[in-house]
Amino acid sequence: VSLRPSRSAVESAARRLSSELGDDRVLYADPDLLARYGSDYSFAGSFPPDIVVRAGSTKDVQTTFAVANALGVPVTPRGLGSGKSGGALPIHGGIVMSLERMTELSQIDRDDLLVVTQPGVVTADLMSRVEAEGLFYPPDPNSLKLCSIGGNVACNAGGPRALKYGVTRNYVLGMEVVIPSGEVLRLGRRTIKGVTGYDLTSLMVGSEGTLGVITEITLRLVPLPQAVETALVSFASPIAATVAIGAVFKRGIVPRTLEFLDTFALEAVRARTPGRFPENAGALLILETDASSQAHAMAELERAAEVCTEHGALDVLLAQDEVQRERIWEPRRVLSMTLADTAPKKMSEDIVVPRSRIPAMLEQVQQISTRRKIRVATYGHAGDGNLHVNVLFDEASADRAERTVQDVMRATVELGGTISGEHGVGLTKREFISFEQDSPLIELQKRLKRTFDPNGILNPGKIFPLGGPSE
Amino acid sequence: VSLRPSRSAVESAARRLSSELGDDRVLYADPDLLARYGSDYSFAGSFPPDIVVRAGSTKDVQTTFAVANALGVPVTPRGLGSGKSGGALPIHGGIVMSLERMTELSQIDRDDLLVVTQPGVVTADLMSRVEAEGLFYPPDPNSLKLCSIGGNVACNAGGPRALKYGVTRNYVLGMEVVIPSGEVLRLGRRTIKGVTGYDLTSLMVGSEGTLGVITEITLRLVPLPQAVETALVSFASPIAATVAIGAVFKRGIVPRTLEFLDTFALEAVRARTPGRFPENAGALLILETDASSQAHAMAELERAAEVCTEHGALDVLLAQDEVQRERIWEPRRVLSMTLADTAPKKMSEDIVVPRSRIPAMLEQVQQISTRRKIRVATYGHAGDGNLHVNVLFDEASADRAERTVQDVMRATVELGGTISGEHGVGLTKREFISFEQDSPLIELQKRLKRTFDPNGILNPGKIFPLGGPSE
Numbered sequence: 001v002s003l004r005p006s007r008s009a010v011e012s013a014a015r016r017l018s019s020e021l022g023d024d025r026v027l028y029a030d031p032d033l034l035a036r037y038g039s040d041y042s043f044a045g046s047f048p049p050d051i052v053v054r055a056g057s058t059k060d061v062q063t064t065f066a067v068a069n070a071l072g073v074p075v076t077p078r079g080l081g082s083g084k085s086g087g088a089l090p091i092h093g094g095i096v097m098s099l100e101r102m103t104e105l106s107q108i109d110r111d112d113l114l115v116v117t118q119p120g121v122v123t124a125d126l127m128s129r130v131e132a133e134g135l136f137y138p139p140d141p142n143s144l145k146l147c148s149i150g151g152n153v154a155c156n157a158g159g160p161r162a163l164k165y166g167v168t169r170n171y172v173l174g175m176e177v178v179i180p181s182g183e184v185l186r187l188g189r190r191t192i193k194g195v196t197g198y199d200l201t202s203l204m205v206g207s208e209g210t211l212g213v214i215t216e217i218t219l220r221l222v223p224l225p226q227a228v229e230t231a232l233v234s235f236a237s238p239i240a241a242t243v244a245i246g247a248v249f250k251r252g253i254v255p256r257t258l259e260f261l262d263t264f265a266l267e268a269v270r271a272r273t274p275g276r277f278p279e280n281a282g283a284l285l286i287l288e289t290d291a292s293s294q295a296h297a298m299a300e301l302e303r304a305a306e307v308c309t310e311h312g313a314l315d316v317l318l319a320q321d322e323v324q325r326e327r328i329w330e331p332r333r334v335l336s337m338t339l340a341d342t343a344p345k346k347m348s349e350d351i352v353v354p355r356s357r358i359p360a361m362l363e364q365v366q367q368i369s370t371r372r373k374i375r376v377a378t379y380g381h382a383g384d385g386n387l388h389v390n391v392l393f394d395e396a397s398a399d400r401a402e403r404t405v406q407d408v409m410r411a412t413v414e415l416g417g418t419i420s421g422e423h424g425v426g427l428t429k430r431e432f433i434s435f436e437q438d439s440p441l442i443e444l445q446k447r448l449k450r451t452f453d454p455n456g457i458l459n460p461g462k463i464f465p466l467g468g469p470s471e
Numbered sequence: 472v473s474l475r476p477s478r479s480a481v482e483s484a485a486r487r488l489s490s491e492l493g494d495d496r497v498l499y500a501d502p503d504l505l506a507r508y509g510s511d512y513s514f515a516g517s518f519p520p521d522i523v524v525r526a527g528s529t530k531d532v533q534t535t536f537a538v539a540n541a542l543g544v545p546v547t548p549r550g551l552g553s554g555k556s557g558g559a560l561p562i563h564g565g566i567v568m569s570l571e572r573m574t575e576l577s578q579i580d581r582d583d584l585l586v587v588t589q590p591g592v593v594t595a596d597l598m599s600r601v602e603a604e605g606l607f608y609p610p611d612p613n614s615l616k617l618c619s620i621g622g623n624v625a626c627n628a629g630g631p632r633a634l635k636y637g638v639t640r641n642y643v644l645g646m647e648v649v650i651p652s653g654e655v656l657r658l659g660r661r662t663i664k665g666v667t668g669y670d671l672t673s674l675m676v677g678s679e680g681t682l683g684v685i686t687e688i689t690l691r692l693v694p695l696p697q698a699v700e701t702a703l704v705s706f707a708s709p710i711a712a713t714v715a716i717g718a719v720f721k722r723g724i725v726p727r728t729l730e731f732l733d734t735f736a737l738e739a740v741r742a743r744t745p746g747r748f749p750e751n752a753g754a755l756l757i758l759e760t761d762a763s764s765q766a767h768a769m770a771e772l773e774r775a776a777e778v779c780t781e782h783g784a785l786d787v788l789l790a791q792d793e794v795q796r797e798r799i800w801e802p803r804r805v806l807s808m809t810l811a812d813t814a815p816k817k818m819s820e821d822i823v824v825p826r827s828r829i830p831a832m833l834e835q836v837q838q839i840s841t842r843r844k845i846r847v848a849t850y851g852h853a854g855d856g857n858l859h860v861n862v863l864f865d866e867a868s869a870d871r872a873e874r875t876v877q878d879v880m881r882a883t884v885e886l887g888g889t890i891s892g893e894h895g896v897g898l899t900k901r902e903f904i905s906f907e908q909d910s911p912l913i914e915l916q917k918r919l920k921r922t923f924d925p926n927g928i929l930n931p932g933k934i935f936p937l938g939g940p941s942e
Contacts, residue, residue, distance in 0.1 A: 111825075134723070162664060189887075189889045195894070196889050196891050198682075202673035203671075211669075222725070354662055385663065416660075418667050424666050447922045451919055463668060
């Protein structure tokens, strides 16, 4: 199936868009500029678009859809390009609709605990602006300094704090969205509760830019926790660490983060920062609690640390100040890059299994790694079962690496898990969706997509594999 | 638009259903039995169905849909009939699909903190069964002893604890659902996180039985809080109480409940239990905190009580034991019935406004009540802006009562609110949905409904008014 638009359609589209939006908002025929909009953090390849529209308003998005529908040119929405599954790649060419210029944060409401923002605001900027008002936006994808809040909403981003606070979807109260027909819809509400009509807000969150383009977002906030406490706990082995994780929850403790590094991930960190971790350590946990008072945050953390010690922790380091806290987190934050340095190529998977199945999953990963002769490092948000399985390889082992990923996906689903916890399906996982979902469910989703996008111009080829009865 | 099936279609359906499901599962031609399935707690009238199927399995639901599609007979799903907006009323006759017999709670998983249940389980039973395992299912609709978990999911039920813990949707990880085509879909997952495909689970939650019939539900649980503390706080006026509510949140405190009773609601309670509240009190708040330790729950409650005192509370009563706690809650629990005793008829509305607009909303309600010469009592989950506005009337004032409800709905939407917080739109509010949502959004939802239900046999006439371009 090729959806690539004809040369003449592209030329007409460029002409009409330039004339209606102004040259400043339309990039065309400049290969260097276009190339910047053709790749992302999935490393799935480079797909330069034919045209880039840098939308400045909801009206611009409507205009672009009108032109795209009339000429049959695909439109691929894009935030800041930090996605890890290729959702923003214009694989069939056409128009990239960039939201990078829609950066107005129009309202922080301290009474109703909400923020209203355009999609192009950088997530970390949004966080610090609401924190300055004593408020808190919890979802914290690792890319928070590079990604946009619109991209977070489109992909339902998570992060370490999702363990206690939930993911992006739990914070989206409402949005303005332009659907491919050009209709502007106001979904959801400004209130915390509400059951009027179908929950199209939740449907839009995580739809990876395949149902509409989000032009404004209303996010719920919570009071900023007054105290955060952090501990680094080391264990002899990954299995010992995961047993302790289960025990922490059984004790009724819900930390705000419970991050996990397996032996290989720890080794990669050690190579960068020698001497920081006990020599006999084979796995790490980073535990963090927060509360409205320091006494309570510390009491919770100490209870959690106690459970870890009862379950064989080798060492517990409680951060005494912000500097120590940063020292604990820094290796975790740069881990993706640290691992990338250890091999010419890396595929970063994002599976979730029920928490009790983490030990079984780690064993499966180990077996697959041995069988396929491919190095695999696993780390992630183990508190909610969300593991980033990093497959490390080179040109020569690319085939085996592909099979390793497939094996990991199958094992995940067999253990009752899901193939994506927070990165999305996009391009790179669309072939795996059938491992998890059967064909009537996939067909229903394709029918839903057509309800929003009858001409199939919006982000074609994402989430669901092309072909099958409905295409 | 009449969708009422013909006599012969009904007779054929009854014959086929009896023969395929067995007589025990099919009620037909017994007016007394059928009448029991024709009303609910909306008091919107009595609509006895032609046939009742008491489904015992997913297969029964599929069979019913096959017969209904073939003969063009409407199907209205029903839990335990405690709905307040008429969503389960078979207004066009046909088949009521009762889930009351699907009462198996198949799994409580203490490791992964989840429960798997059929839809017919009574919510209070599910709660006490998971609490016996040290786990907690937070959503607590007032009807919890009368309603089913399936109905809660279909309507996205809330309750007082939604303030801290969120509503039903926040706890539904996945479900099995039969859509009108007869296809059985497994939506969602057993893991806490997951972004594979569109969030059809959230779409189904709150769809009020218009998209499919839920036959199994997987719910997320949390650790059971070890301590709960409760306070009753009285204020001179509703406005004073609502100012204090805002101040509590500004101090960073998130109680688990923050219930409100206005002067009229308080008077109704007083008539039943004289002498319990200060004579000069004109409004009440019920504040509750919970935590993993009693010290922390009490510290939070005391901070909240302090804020109330700073903002003019007349009196703060901290419950010293379970008996006192029950004494505080009991008047609130029976308030709906208490108010019903004060007038021949009552309509119970369920609006939400942004928390900061509660004072303005109360003022609007007061003005409307005066203008329409209709008594109105307001109480509810003021912590999240969800107010139950109770319109009290008799036969002679029924017209004015209708207009009062309309005025309240318009005022709600003008203040940035929503016409239903937790009861649903169903039948009784479908004419008001256009106050809040514009026509492209309503049309899109109708198109979505047709994607699930092309023949329009499932719960026709609910949520969206009939007529318009798509019918």
